[in-house]
Amino acid sequence: MARIVSALVIGLVFGSGIALSGMANPAKVLNFFDFAGTWDPSLGLVMGGALIVTAIGYAFVLRRKAPVFDRLFHLPTRRDLDLPLVAGSAIFGIGWGVTGFCPGGAIPALGLGHGDAWLFVGSMIAGIALARLVRHSLATRMTAKVV
Known part of the structure; x- marks a missing residue:
């Protein structure tokens, strides 16, 4: 139960930060990408602040032998770039x-009444389901060829 409450509190803090910084407003985010027009550097400042907090947090937390609510840290071990990583990054961008x-801004935007967020989150869920279906189908085909 403590794990669930912890996740809820962390999600509320993150979502509140996204909402308070204006990053749940797609127009504000799109203005960051409009260098020739209404450029708004605030997204860069929010991301820079998040990187600083994350770096300090990781340095502090990873000194522990294990997380508070688990037996070990689940950190990525792969260092190579593969097609799913590159394609997923491109689709995200x-x-x-x-x-x-x-995704981090769309979920709080649901609660703020941004109608477009519902379409985005629905499409995101459909995309995740499709990617899992394709990955499962490919894994099944690869297993069938080996046998």
Whole structure:
């Protein structure tokens, strides 16, 4: 139960930060990408602040032997770039640049009444489901070829 409450509190803090900084407003985010027009550097400042807090947090937390609510840290071990990583990053960037939403900003935007956020989150869920279906289908085909 403590894990769930902890996740809820962390999500509320993150979502509040996104909402208070204006990053749940897709117009504000899109203005960051409009260098020739109404450029707004605030997204860069928010991201820079987040990187500083994250770096300090990681340095502090990773000194522990294990997380508070788990037996070990689940950190990525792969260092190579593969097609799913590159394609996923490209889709994320294109979607963010076109809509002004990223998953972290779209979820709080649902609660703020941004109607477009519902379309974005629904599309995101459909995309995740499709990617899992394709990955499962490919894994099944690869297993069938080996047998």
